[in-house]
Amino acid sequence: MNLTTSEENYIKSIYHLQLVSHLVNTNTLARELNTKAASVTDMLKKLKTKKLVKYERYYGFKLNENGTRMALRIIRRHRLWEHFLVSKLNFQWDEVHAIAEELEHVSSPELIKKLDSYLGKPKIDPHGDPIPDVDGKLPVIKQINLFDLVNLKPATVSSVSNQSPQMLEMLKHYGIGIGSQLKIIRAFPFDHSLEIKVSKQAPCIISEQVAKNIFVYHD
């Protein structure tokens, strides 16, 4: 089924609100979407006829299986584009939301498939949120602060909590970015610095301060 941009925005917002409360009410959704309660009621009637939500008047609503599948598809697109904007175009993670909101409505499945491959099939977006897979499954992945990483197995950089120019300068110098593969070689107890290997680069040493701002996950 093909959805309009507006329908997609409603579906996505309902999904997010459902993470907090099982049933969603009209006013809450209206606030979330910067619209009026009457508009929400109108749209929900439409979504009901399209069999995307369970909705009884005056009783709130929620996505059904169909609607949830659609929501995850939209969220997948949104998070892949966010990853792209940060890992490839050098946006900072707090700048990408609005742009991804537009890109997420471009609906070519082939495009998303290729974008996913191009990004290395990432599991987590730059805000640290999981990216649903093609089948709408959300990976359960533990993000680990690089400083707390004890084993020597390769890990993928999922997010960076400090976005200051100074930090970004350092990350650039080390060749570390969202999606980078890295591995700890050893830890130096003296100043808690870490010797790491990033992708195929020569090993380097990063300070405790830098390590504490980098989050990684294992596949």
Added chain:
Amino acid sequence: MNLTTSEENYIKSIYHLQLVSHLVNTNTLARELNTKAASVTDMLKKLKTKKLVKYERYYGFKLNENGTRMALRIIRRHRLWEHFLVSKLNFQWDEVHAIAEELEHVSSPELIKKLDSYLGKPKIDPHGDPIPDVDGKLPVIKQINLFDLVNLKPATVSSVSNQSPQMLEMLKHYGIGIGSQLKIIRAFPFDHSLEIKVSKQAPCIISEQVAKNIFVYHD
């Protein structure tokens, strides 16, 4: 000024039709946009009040300076996305038009600026059409068949005329793609093969057949 997707599509189509005939007429544009003459008239009144076209009823219309600037902005977005889809996502050039038609309406200037840099500020899209610069200037660039390239100066790959899996397999093997920088090192008269250097790779030799399908330009 902010334009709707529909307005942008009209502006873009008028631009393209103006390349053929100075004045555009209602029916021609209706055919181009798969719509009806009455709809075109309606939209042209709107574009006139927005001061994007010169339009007198029954006499045809054309973009004014304002409208032309907008058209080039949209075409810039379209062609940059096409370049991205081919050079980064491995689409073939005959598959990208419809997707770029959607992406071109995402209007963040910052996005386009960064996309442009990321692609290496390309001057030509994968169909061989010039990409307008930020100021709407169209580069005048001569595309040269790699086989006809005589000098040894570096050139940029702009398009590949043969999109067969066999050809793509070879290009992949040589590491040649849209946007690749390459340089002829020498030509072998015996079989007309060429020794070339692609980006920072080790030199390699390509056959006359391959060379004849690759188009390049000088900056």
Added chain:
DNA sequence: TAATATTTTTAGATTTGTCTAAATTTATTT
């Protein structure tokens, strides 16, 4: 040039998504 054909525009309707204001239903309070 008068008749006919084509093109373009207007008039009025439709769809989508939105709104305001009023009515209805549910929830809360005294």
Added chain:
DNA sequence: AAATAAATTTAGACAAATCTAAAAATATTA
């Protein structure tokens, strides 16, 4: 439990973009 408050829905309107059918203007042809 009655009165009041809050949330939700309905009714009716509006803007954008489209359409059909009819009218008006322009172009072509006999």
